[in-house]
Amino acid sequence: MTRVACVDVGSTDTKLAVVDVDTGDLVSTATHPTTLATDVLDGVDALLGGCGPVQEVYCCSSAGGGLRLAVIGYEQLVSADAAHRVALSAGARVVHVAAGPLSVAQLAQVRAARPDVVLLAGGTDGGDSGTIVHNARRLAAARWRVPVVVAGNNETTAGIVELLQSRRLPVVAAGNVLPRIGVTEPGPARAAIRDLFIRHVIGGKRLSRGPRFARLVTAATPDAVLTGVGVLARRLDGDLLVVDVGGATTDVYSALQPRERAPDAVAGVSWQARTVEGDLGVRWNVPGITAAAGRERVGVGDGPLGLAAAAATVAVRRHTRAGRDLRHVVSVVASGGVFRHAEPAAATAALHRVLGDHAGGWALPRNPRAGVDTAYVLAAAGLLAGEHPAAAAHLCARLG
Numbered sequence: 001m002t003r004v005a006c007v008d009v010g011s012t013d014t015k016l017a018v019v020d021v022d023t024g025d026l027v028s029t030a031t032h033p034t035t036l037a038t039d040v041l042d043g044v045d046a047l048l049g050g051c052g053p054v055q056e057v058y059c060c061s062s063a064g065g066g067l068r069l070a071v072i073g074y075e076q077l078v079s080a081d082a083a084h085r086v087a088l089s090a091g092a093r094v095v096h097v098a099a100g101p102l103s104v105a106q107l108a109q110v111r112a113a114r115p116d117v118v119l120l121a122g123g124t125d126g127g128d129s130g131t132i133v134h135n136a137r138r139l140a141a142a143r144w145r146v147p148v149v150v151a152g153n154n155e156t157t158a159g160i161v162e163l164l165q166s167r168r169l170p171v172v173a174a175g176n177v178l179p180r181i182g183v184t185e186p187g188p189a190r191a192a193i194r195d196l197f198i199r200h201v202i203g204g205k206r207l208s209r210g211p212r213f214a215r216l217v218t219a220a221t222p223d224a225v226l227t228g229v230g231v232l233a234r235r236l237d238g239d240l241l242v243v244d245v246g247g248a249t250t251d252v253y254s255a256l257q258p259r260e261r262a263p264d265a266v267a268g269v270s271w272q273a274r275t276v277e278g279d280l281g282v283r284w285n286v287p288g289i290t291a292a293a294g295r296e297r298v299g300v301g302d303g304p305l306g307l308a309a310a311a312a313t314v315a316v317r318r319h320t321r322a323g324r325d326l327r328h329v330v331s332v333v334a335s336g337g338v339f340r341h342a343e344p345a346a347a348t349a350a351l352h353r354v355l356g357d358h359a360g361g362w363a364l365p366r367n368p369r370a371g372v373d374t375a376y377v378l379a380a381a382g383l384l385a386g387e388h389p390a391a392a393a394h395l396c397a398r399l400g
C-alpha cells in the first residue's frame with residue numbers, strides 16, 4: 001500500500017484525504033480548523049500527525065483569500081472575456097477586468113482592486129499590438145511590483161517581458177489565450193498563473209513562517225477542484241455540473257463534452273469552466289445571499305442548508321448566463337461543508353431545488369443524477385491527476 005496525503009488548506013477548514021495510490025481507495029479523511037492566527041502548518045501538521053505514515057504529501061490552498069487576479073485585455077467582449085474565463089479556470093478570484101488602452105485613472109482602479117497577479121492579454125497572434133504594448137508600458141511605469149502573466153499577441157511577448165523585467169516586475173510569458181478569433185487556449189496561461197501563485201502569492205501572504213508551506217502547495221484549491229471535475233467528467237463520459245458552496249464564495253464548475261461552437265462565440269468556448277460568486281458565502285456573506293436571492297426571486301429556506309440551496313440556485317443561474325449550456329448534464333454534484341455535514345436526504349433535496357429551477361430562464365438537465373461530495377474527493381483527485389491518474393479516476397468513482 002502506497003499512502004499519500006492530499007491536503008486542502010482552506011480559509012475556514014483544512015481538509016485531509018489519505019489515498020492508497022496503488023488502488024485509488026480512500027483510506028481516511030479528517031478536518032481541522034485552519035490555523036491562520038498562528039501558522040497554517042500548525043493545522044496541517046496536526047492532521048498529518050494523526051493519519052499515520054504517508055509516503056508523500058500533496059497540498060492545495062485557498063487560505064488568506066486565495067488568488068486575487070486582475071485581467072487587462074484588448075476588447076471587453078473578446079480578449080478580455082477570454083482572459084477572464086481563463087483566469088477563473090486557473091483557480092483565481094477575478095477582482096477586476098479592464099479592456100482597451102488604460103488611462104492613468106483606469107490603472108489606478110486596477111491597483112485599487114489589490115490583485116495578487118495581473119493577466120495581461122490582447123490581440124490575436126499577428127493582430128493588434130498597440131493596445132497590449134500600451135498597457136505593458138503603463139504597468140512598467142507604475143512602480144508597482146505585481147506579478148504579471150503575459151498572454152496576448154505572440155509577436156509582442158518577448159518585448160513586453162523584457163520591458164517588465166527591466167522594471168523588476170515578476171513576469172511569466174504564456175501562449176496567447178485567444179490566438180485566433182473563436183479559439184481559446186487556456187492551458188499555457190493557466191499553468192503560468194499557477195506558477196506565479198505558488199512562487200509569489202503563497203509565500204507573500206505570510207501564511208507560514210518558513211518556506212515549507214510554499215514548497216508543499218502545488219495549486220490553488222479551485223484549480224485542483226477543476227482538474228478533479230475534469231477527471232470525473234471523463235469517467236462519466238458526459239456533461240457534469242459541480243456546485244461548491246463555501247463560507248466566503250459559491251463556485252460553480254461545469255465540464256461539457258466538446259460540441260459545435262456557437263456561431264457568435266468570438267471569444268471561443270471553454271469546455272471546462274468555473275464561475276466564482278464572491279457575494280454568496282454561507283459564513284461570511286449571508287447578507288449577500290439574501291440580497292441576491294431577493295433580486296432573483298429565489299426563496300431562502302431555514303438554516304444553513306436553506307441558505308446553501310439559495311446560494312447554489314443563484315450561482316447556477318449566473319453560471320448559465322455566462323454562456324454555459326447545461327441541458328446535457330448527466331450528473332450534478334454538490335460540495336461544501338454545509339452539504340457534507342447535512343443529512344443525506346436533506347442535502348439531496350436542497351440540490352434538487354437547483355435542478356427544479358424552472359424560473360431561472362435556463363434549460364434544465366433532462367434526467368441528471370444528483371449527489372454530494374461527502375468525502376471532498378474532487379480536490380484530492382485534482383491533486384493526484386498528474387502523477388497518479390488511475391488513482392484519481394478510481395477516487396472519483398465514489399461520485400458516479
